Amino acid sequence: MSSIIDWISQHRHSNYTVSSELEEFFTAYHRFIGIVSISANSLHLYLIIEASQFYTRGYRFSLFLLQVWFIALNIHLSLFSIPFPLYPLFGAYSRGLLGTHFNVSFHYQMTILIFIVDECIASLLMCSLFRQQSLILGGRLKLTNSQLVFLILALHLALVTNAAIFVFIDIDLDDQLDLLATKYPGLEWISSHGFVWAVYAWNSGSFFFLLSIFFQCLIIGSFAAMVVRYTIMTVRRQRRIIAKRKDERLKKKVRRVDTLVISQSETPIP
Template identity: 25%
Template sequence: MIDFSVPNWLINYYHVVGLTSAILNSFGLYLLMFQCEKLGNFRYFLLVYQIVCFLTDIHVTFLMQPIPLYPIFAGFTVGVFGEWFNIPAHYSMIIVMFLIVTQLEFLVICFEKKHQAISASLDTFRINKSLEFFGYFLSVFCNFVMCIWFHLERLTKEDQWNLIRTNHKEYLESFQIISHFEIYVKTSSFIMLMIFTLCEGVFLVFLFFICIIHILRMMVLLKTKISAINYQKHKEAVQSLMVQLATATFCLTPPCLLMIFIMFELEKGQLLTEMCIMWFSLHSSLNMISLFLFFPPYRNFIFRKRFII
């Protein structure tokens, strides 16, 4: 049986995580802007990435607040967008998809910018500008294609009600009670969309892998080419990227698991999907905590303030 009631424990969790994320990210953004001058212009790319992560958490925990209805390929929202502005859950889903892919793409851009900054110091391995701009265009294009494709998979409300009456008539009264729900059909086109999304993710992971290996190799050469101060600047930037890549990999695993649950219809799937959403919503909070622990400029600032107090 599917539970159509709003789980208060999950809503309270959303509120706690959202508030925690707001506090940690506000502090982190302040440190990045005013305490990391040594990073130079590179910190602005990190700034954009952290802002996108922050917006994703705020969207999920306050504006959307999704409630899955697994094993039915459906769900509803109880957040600000739905309850206050009557925005359908489908559009909240599109925003989530757009933000998730944008996060990964900006993280790739951060790696690329640092790679090129190190390459400039070594005067080698420079990427052609036309190829660089083509990569930016392809990133934006793929993101919009994915979101438009997902939008085209949406059923009209009449079709959704017909689907419920035909395939899920035992839940008809339950669906009539809730608002802002969406129900989808696993068509061949929808499966192709999921495959396309997974392939895009695999390609981005491949880019991370290649870029990391090359950066680490260049850092060995760079140490003998520039001053210790400039080398430390590059080293701290790379450390920041590695920390954020680790947290992104950890917290972006749940969307992949959700696809598996949807495809194979596992038992106790509703609880599992709720746990995945909880896991995913921790991304920017864990990202900031990891930076406070492992990113020298953030850690040093906190230690200085503690000793001053």
């Protein structure tokens, strides 16, 4: 990974500074997008609560939880931690309240961000799972309430491991400064910039973090493909059943009409 970063950064002695005007513009942009997104998600949250009769209880709860985590994500990215990447190195600095007012380490801000993203993905998978279960009338794929709760908890715990692993991939401040001085002197300005920042190096912790994401994408992708395939098959089967029932009702009506016509034709004229 470090060789790839070095290849990308062929002009490593360049000064990768960011103008204050550009920082202010993107900070205002993040806050504007955050206000729009929070307003839209709050409206969706209200509609989910009011439209309770249109959903099952589990599906409505998963939709509710998904909107809550979306709102938390927008608040974190637009108010608490506004990240600015440190190209070409894997790192960033924060202009949010956690960095400028509360002096919270940017590494922990990133950990919170990864945790919220993990919960958004888990809640989205919950929605798919409850939707799938609502389509299943019976059989081996129909889960009991206890099995459903166990699967949901396992899903959340499996995704939260990303944030748990990310906690241990940070490096000491002296190592970060040495990394900037030896490999990326064009980024040494960040040490005196006045914002909370963090840079990362390729180590065993980052390897396990990326490996965890890879396997989770593989498992989640397989699960999503299975849910979509089963949903399509179920909808097609239900359409065939409905069409068959319509044909049977139409045949019964035709037979009743034929019987009525025959009975009337056989009735003697007085």
